[in-house]
Each structure stands twice: as C-alpha cells, then as structure tokens.
Amino acid sequence: DAGVIQSPRHEVTEMGQEVTLRCKPISGHNSLFWYRQTMMRGLELLIYFNNNVPIDDSGMPEDRFSAKMPNASFSTLKIQPSEPRDSAVYFCASSRGGNQETQYFGPGTRLLVL
C-alpha cells in the first residue's frame, strides 16, 4: 500500500489567496484526520471524518478553514483567505476506525503564507 498521500508537499502563497490541501487515505480506512503542526502549539487535531462524515470540527481555527470528504478516498482542507499565521505543516492521517485505532500519517504539506 502507498500509505497516506498528501499533495502538494510544499506550498508558498501570498496572503489572501485560497489554499487547497489534498489527502488520499489508505484504502480500506474509514477514518480520516487533519492536523496542523506549529512550533508554538505543537500538533493539533483540526477535524476528523468517519465514513466521510465530519464527526468533530471543533479544532478548526475559524471560518476561513473548511474541510470536505466527498468520498472514501479523497479529502480536502481549504483555507480562504489565507493569512501568514496559517503557515504550518498540515498532516493528514487515516485509521481503520475512530480514534482508538492506530493512525497512519501522510508526509505533510508545508505551507508558507507570505
């Protein structure tokens, strides 16, 4: 299996632009998680989906952030408009089911907003 796939791996954009991060979970996994990692706050869970349904988005920082999972093999995290403080590494992870199962992380997308 290819593991969790994320794209792009690096993104540099200007403040105000829309940013879309993509994730393909491991086939057969039915839970998908989006995380943000910063020096100040460490690794934070933003949102997780179970069977394509958002279960808890309380970690999403504000309305500029949105996430979708239109099918079992694809999810997006969108930031519109982006701000410099959104600069971070965004990880996607998947598991067979829920938080109790082992999560497998993708390589991350390193976002820099200028």
Added chain:
Amino acid sequence: ILNVEQSPQSLHVQEGDSTNFTCSFPSSNFYALHWYRWETAKSPEALFVMTLNGDEKKKGRISATLNTKEGYSYLYIKGSQPEDSATYLCAFIPPLYGGSQGNLIFGKGTKLSVKP
C-alpha cells in the same frame, strides 16, 4: 481545558543507555492513549495504542505502561541506539458524551538524542 504534559522536554543520552519518559493526562477522563515516534522531516509513526489501566505494550526495545488511575504513561527504551533519536509524542483521548470518542490531544513531545 484538558492538558497533556510530557517530560522531560528533551533528553540526551549515550548509545547503550536505557531511558524513559513520562506522559501525564487527566485521570478523571480517559478513553485511550497513543504513543508516536516522530523523526525530523518525517511524519509521526504510531508506536502503541493503550486503552486499559495496567496495559503494557512492547515493540522491540521500546515498551510502554499505562496507569489511568493516576494519569500517566511511561515509555521506556532499552539500550538506546542513534536511530532512536526522534521526538516521542503521546496523545490522550478523553471520552465524549454518549460513549463516543473524543479528539486526540497531543503533548509537546520529548525530544531524544542518542549519541554514538
């Protein structure tokens, strides 16, 4: 606000030394605990998922114990090797209403450096 504390923040040991670090979490709320190993420039890699008080898990030279009553988990590395150098993260999951699982709350990690 639920807090997960890891100590020490960083640790420098010599090759061959055994080491351990701590993850502390609220003992009044517990659903599960995850341990991850995170090498620089890579993504976190799962080590253990622990759910029961008294759980002990082992993977090679790495083992972990769990005490939910007092709210801590220990991670042990026996005979540290340079390739063990990484940040070790724990993530606590509190229960949610209705028996549903809460979200993962990560500690800041313990950064381990093993000198050859």
